[in-house]
Amino acid sequence: METILSIKPLLAILVSVTAVPFIVFSKRPNIREVWTFIAAIAKFLIVVSMIPVILSGKEIIFTLVDIFSGVSIGFRVDSLGLLFAIVSSFLWIITSAYSIGYMRGLNEHSQTRYFSFFALSLSATMGVAFSSNLFTLYLFYEMLSFSTYPLVTHHQDMEARRSGRKYLLYIVGLSIGFVLPCMLVIYNMTGTLEFTKSGFLSMDVSPALIAALLVIMLFGFAKAAIMPFHSWLPAAMVAPTPVSALLHAVAVVKVGVFCVIRVITGVFGVELLSNSHLNIIVCVIASFTIITASCIALSQDGLKRRLAFSTIGQLSYIVLGAALLSPRGFVGGILHIAMHAFGKITLFFCAGAIFVATGIKNISQMDGIGKRMPITMAAFFIGSLSVIGLPPCGGFISKWHLVLGTLDAGQLALLAVILVSSLLNAAYFFPIVYSAFFNQSKETRVSNRIDEAPIWCLIPICITAIGSIVLFFHPEPFLSLAQMAAESIFIK
Amino acid sequence: MSEHFPALVIIVPLISAFLISATGWLNKRLCFPIAVFSLTVSLFASIGVLMMVLENGTVQYRLGGWAPPWGIEYRIDHLNSLVLVVISAVAVLNIVTTHKPVQQDFSGKEGPFYALYVLFVTGLSGIVVTGDAFNLYVLLEIASLTGYALIGLGKDRAALSSLNYLIMGTIGASFYLLGIGYIYLVTGSLNIADIANLLPDIYDSGVVLFAFIFCMIGLFIKMAFFPLHAWLPNAYSYAQSSAVSLIAPLTTKVMIYVMIRVTLYLFTPQFSFVFLNISKPMVWLSVLAIVMGSLFALSQKSLKKMLTYIIVAEVGYMVGGLWLGNRQGITGSILHIVNDAAMTLCLFLAAGNILYMLKSDSFEDMKGLFVKMPFTMAAFTAGALSIIGVPPFCGFFSKWYLISGGIAAGEFGFVGALIFSSLVNVVLFFRVIEIGYYEPFTNHPNAHQKDEETLFNEAPRDMLVPLLMAAILLLALGIFTGHIVTAIIQFAIPTGII
Numbered sequence: 001m002e003t004i005l006s007i008k009p010l011l012a013i014l015v016s017v018t019a020v021p022f023i024v025f026s027k028r029p030n031i032r033e034v035w036t037f038i039a040a041i042a043k044f045l046i047v048v049s050m051i052p053v054i055l056s057g058k059e060i061i062f063t064l065v066d067i068f069s070g071v072s073i074g075f076r077v078d079s080l081g082l083l084f085a086i087v088s089s090f091l092w093i094i095t096s097a098y099s100i101g102y103m104r105g106l107n108e109h110s111q112t113r114y115f116s117f118f119a120l121s122l123s124a125t126m127g128v129a130f131s132s133n134l135f136t137l138y139l140f141y142e143m144l145s146f147s148t149y150p151l152v153t154h155h156q157d158m159e160a161r162r163s164g165r166k167y168l169l170y171i172v173g174l175s176i177g178f179v180l181p182c183m184l185v186i187y188n189m190t191g192t193l194e195f196t197k198s199g200f201l202s203m204d205v206s207p208a209l210i211a212a213l214l215v216i217m218l219f220g221f222a223k224a225a226i227m228p229f230h231s232w233l234p235a236a237m238v239a240p241t242p243v244s245a246l247l248h249a250v251a252v253v254k255v256g257v258f259c260v261i262r263v264i265t266g267v268f269g270v271e272l273l274s275n276s277h278l279n280i281i282v283c284v285i286a287s288f289t290i291i292t293a294s295c296i297a298l299s300q301d302g303l304k305r306r307l308a309f310s311t312i313g314q315l316s317y318i319v320l321g322a323a324l325l326s327p328r329g330f331v332g333g334i335l336h337i338a339m340h341a342f343g344k345i346t347l348f349f350c351a352g353a354i355f356v357a358t359g360i361k362n363i364s365q366m367d368g369i370g371k372r373m374p375i376t377m378a379a380f381f382i383g384s385l386s387v388i389g390l391p392p393c394g395g396f397i398s399k400w401h402l403v404l405g406t407l408d409a410g411q412l413a414l415l416a417v418i419l420v421s422s423l424l425n426a427a428y429f430f431p432i433v434y435s436a437f438f439n440q441s442k443e444t445r446v447s448n449r450i451d452e453a454p455i456w457c458l459i460p461i462c463i464t465a466i467g468s469i470v471l472f473f474h475p476e477p478f479l480s481l482a483q484m485a486a487e488s489i490f491i492k
Numbered sequence: 493m494s495e496h497f498p499a500l501v502i503i504v505p506l507i508s509a510f511l512i513s514a515t516g517w518l519n520k521r522l523c524f525p526i527a528v529f530s531l532t533v534s535l536f537a538s539i540g541v542l543m544m545v546l547e548n549g550t551v552q553y554r555l556g557g558w559a560p561p562w563g564i565e566y567r568i569d570h571l572n573s574l575v576l577v578v579i580s581a582v583a584v585l586n587i588v589t590t591h592k593p594v595q596q597d598f599s600g601k602e603g604p605f606y607a608l609y610v611l612f613v614t615g616l617s618g619i620v621v622t623g624d625a626f627n628l629y630v631l632l633e634i635a636s637l638t639g640y641a642l643i644g645l646g647k648d649r650a651a652l653s654s655l656n657y658l659i660m661g662t663i664g665a666s667f668y669l670l671g672i673g674y675i676y677l678v679t680g681s682l683n684i685a686d687i688a689n690l691l692p693d694i695y696d697s698g699v700v701l702f703a704f705i706f707c708m709i710g711l712f713i714k715m716a717f718f719p720l721h722a723w724l725p726n727a728y729s730y731a732q733s734s735a736v737s738l739i740a741p742l743t744t745k746v747m748i749y750v751m752i753r754v755t756l757y758l759f760t761p762q763f764s765f766v767f768l769n770i771s772k773p774m775v776w777l778s779v780l781a782i783v784m785g786s787l788f789a790l791s792q793k794s795l796k797k798m799l800t801y802i803i804v805a806e807v808g809y810m811v812g813g814l815w816l817g818n819r820q821g822i823t824g825s826i827l828h829i830v831n832d833a834a835m836t837l838c839l840f841l842a843a844g845n846i847l848y849m850l851k852s853d854s855f856e857d858m859k860g861l862f863v864k865m866p867f868t869m870a871a872f873t874a875g876a877l878s879i880i881g882v883p884p885f886c887g888f889f890s891k892w893y894l895i896s897g898g899i900a901a902g903e904f905g906f907v908g909a910l911i912f913s914s915l916v917n918v919v920l921f922f923r924v925i926e927i928g929y930y931e932p933f934t935n936h937p938n939a940h941q942k943d944e945e946t947l948f949n950e951a952p953r954d955m956l957v958p959l960l961m962a963a964i965l966l967l968a969l970g971i972f973t974g975h976i977v978t979a980i981i982q983f984a985i986p987t988g989i990i
Contacts, residue, residue, distance in 0.1 A: 066974040139883040161930050188899045
């Protein structure tokens with residue numbers, strides 16, 4: 001594998017941290033938002049500029065500083081990390097636009113703090129995507145936890161405080177309590193934490209210890225919201241909707257599953273897991289989460305809570321895809337990072353737009369809302385198609401690969417899980433769309449006159465919804481990157 | 493010139509302490525600049541010493557030209573040159589912040605305050621540089637006596653808690669003196685390096701055993717190692733913050749240094765770890781210290797009290813790290829001396845700023861603090877994250893070495909205690925952060941209006957800048973951990989320890 005030394009990954013991380021002082025000390029809100037856009041676009045361009053290098057089969061590395069013997073703060077851009085970075089940096093631009101519409105539409109307080117910590121969170125997300133070893137990954141994982149805390153608790157009321165506590169308890173508590181000790185045990189056994197293509201743990205270690213490490217780390221990365229450590233995510237829905245959209249549908253939760261994938265492939269390795277059949281444990285846990293979360297989603301009346309439980313289920317698809325240990329399942333899992341991101345962020349944007357325009361949060365009050373907000377609800381329909389996994393939306397492609405992956409792995413039970421879950425997904429999304437367009441409104445707040453959310457909200461919704469459709473017809477560069485990632489891991 | 497650096501570190505502040513005392517009678521405004529000047533000179537000299545050590549290895553300096561083991565020798569290696577820089581850096585950073593509070597709290601007593609301040613730093617630096625076990629005792633008493641006085645200058649119950657500290661501290665010092673007396677009895681030497689050479693023949697002597705026990709008990713009292721910690725919380729929380737933010741970061745850390753010096757260089761690792769075979773109980777005692785310190789901290793209702801119990805827990809970290817007896821653990825211990833001094837400084841400076849502005853440090857008065865004092869609270873949060881152990885703040889890295897050493901030594905109780913204490917620290921600090929951030933609750937979540945009391949009201953600049961520098965230092969120490977360990981700390985540990 002040819003590697004190139006380049007400072008680009010570090011720049012991609014630093015660009016939004018650097019923007020923070022400018023955001024804080026801007027005199028006028030408009031100038032402040034310009035800084036956010038400059039940082040977001042610069043970040044996206046830096047990330048995009050790395051695509052040709054990676055697609056040509058090379059990797060970019062950069063080591064910042066050595067910390068312990070064999071451990072450094074180091075970055076390595078490979079196809080998997082780049083895919084995640086493209087998705088989150090692109091969606092940050094869109095979300096910034098949406099944030100302006102949403103925050104100003106609601107006349108929210110402390111917007112400077114909001115935009116500052118948003119920028120910090122995106123830095124941390126890039127850091128996770130480009131980490132070359134478990135230590136660097138942990139560093140940015142923690143940075144993300146603490147920089148999203150003020151965003152989750154933005155409203156500073158009693159409910160926000162409760163959710164904030166839950167958030168810290170699960171995310172910080174488990175990363176310190178579970179991941180940190182595991183990381184140290186692994187470091188003491190092997191003397192390294194550097195991710196490799198085939199993992200660096202060997203069979204000499206007792207299988208019981210490997211199994212314990214695997215399960216504890218799986219739960220320890222609580223951002224992946226694997227049951228039973230998922231309940232911070234519905235609680236975190238107290239945050240402003242752009243936060244839920246970008247962080248709790250894309251950046252934060254995908255960081256969780258990304259960490260799980262990195263640990264499964266880079267630390268344990270495909271060979272070790274398939275020889276010891278330990279991946280079955282992960283598959284079972286993920287399947288349980290998929291089905292249970294989908295069932296709970298059915299019963300939620302708060303739109304954002306329903307979306308949150310849907311996210312919990314969809315995240316476990318990605319974990320399942322990685323744990324199948326079949327190349328096509330792996331491609332499906334990784335693709336789902338991108339496809340689900342576009343679909344789910346659209347749904348959250350819609351939820352926020354409805355709230356900004358009408359103040360409605362609950363599904364039961366949304367009868368007939370399609371007549372007032374036709375564009376928003378059309379986008380909602382597209383987003384839900386994508387999440388369910390129906391053509392012509394991007395979600396179909398990732399689910400297709402996942403289904404093929406289960407067949408390759410010979411796991412018919414897991415095939416059933418995916419299909420049943422898709423039915424459940426349809427069951428909790430389609431009624432919303434149906435009643436929005438075909439039911440008569442019972443709410444005085446919903447009139448028949450077309451009255452959409454502010455334009456800053458509406459344009460981002462359209463972009464991500466159209467994006468979901470475009471990804472079905474043209475899933476590049478994500479498909480190539482996912483296939484490259486799978487090849488590098490599975491071909492000896 | 494540069495060969496006299498080891499002496500300058502001590503002599504300059506020592507002389508200026510008396511000078512300050514004298515000028516205090518003539519012109520009170522001169523005291524502060526003299527103190528700042530002498531401590532800055534001392535800081536540069538100590539950095540010079542560190543450079544010398546890094547270049548040439550151990551530096552020996554004979555006071556008055558008398559050769560050891562008869563004369564007193566300053567013997568500076570990687571271990572104490574590092575601690576020396578820590579002491580003088582903390583002293584300089586902190587003294588800048590004391591200007592305004594001292595005018596407010598000790599009006600008319602600037603002379604005594606700064607004289608004691610500088611003399612205290614002299615004592616601690618002396619403890620660190622000396623290569624003579626008895627000279628160490630003398631300097632220990634200089635540092636302690638000035639410490640009692642500094643704490644006693646506070647209000648309310650400060651005098652009482654200082655008296656309590658004085659009694660405990662004197663008992664501790666007496667134990668140490670007794671231990672050194674025993675050593676002198678059997679070896680006839682007071683020079684640490686000389687004693688280490690003489691001891692191996694008489695390891696099995698009961699006198700040596702008791703000398704060791706007395707020294708350790710004395711030091712444990714002085715460093716507030718649980719359950720001998722009782723003097724610390726009151727003494728540190730009733731004293732004025734300008735004194736505490738000097739004493740709290742340094743005293744316990746220097747005592748940890750002395751413990752490391754005594755166990756590794758006076759009694760040698762062979763005796764302390766192999767011959768005595770008490771590592772396990774010592775590690776378990778430190779587990780107890782960590783757990784109890786954390787639990788006590790949980791039950792406090794004011795900021796400074798909480799921080800003092802965190803110090804008790806942190807002392808447990810460092811004692812445990814040493815007694816793990818492996819390179820990782822001892823590295824963690826030494827690194828934690830540096831990091832904990834920086835973290836404690838940052839947190840106590842923040843607490844000092846809060847006290848200065850609010851006249852209170854109880855949790856319930858901290859409502860809206862993120863709006864009132866955003867910069868102080870930002871630095872406080874940095875200190876909190878460092879104590880919790882979040883990378884890239886420095887506290888994480890020493891914890892990493894300590895846990896790593898615990899795993900290598902198979903001491904999983906110690907590992908568990910460290911993780912437990914990190915989690916408790918999350919609760920401790922976020923409880924404070926929550927109050928400062930959420931309260932007072934506004935009725936409407938989107939409200940812009942602010943209460944009368946929550947207006948921007950930050951501490952004066954000369955108190956803020958050192959605090960922010962301390963916060964940045966936490967990051968810098970964390971990122972350059974690798975350099976600190978490979979350039980300094982790995983040479984500070986005897987080569988026999990793996």
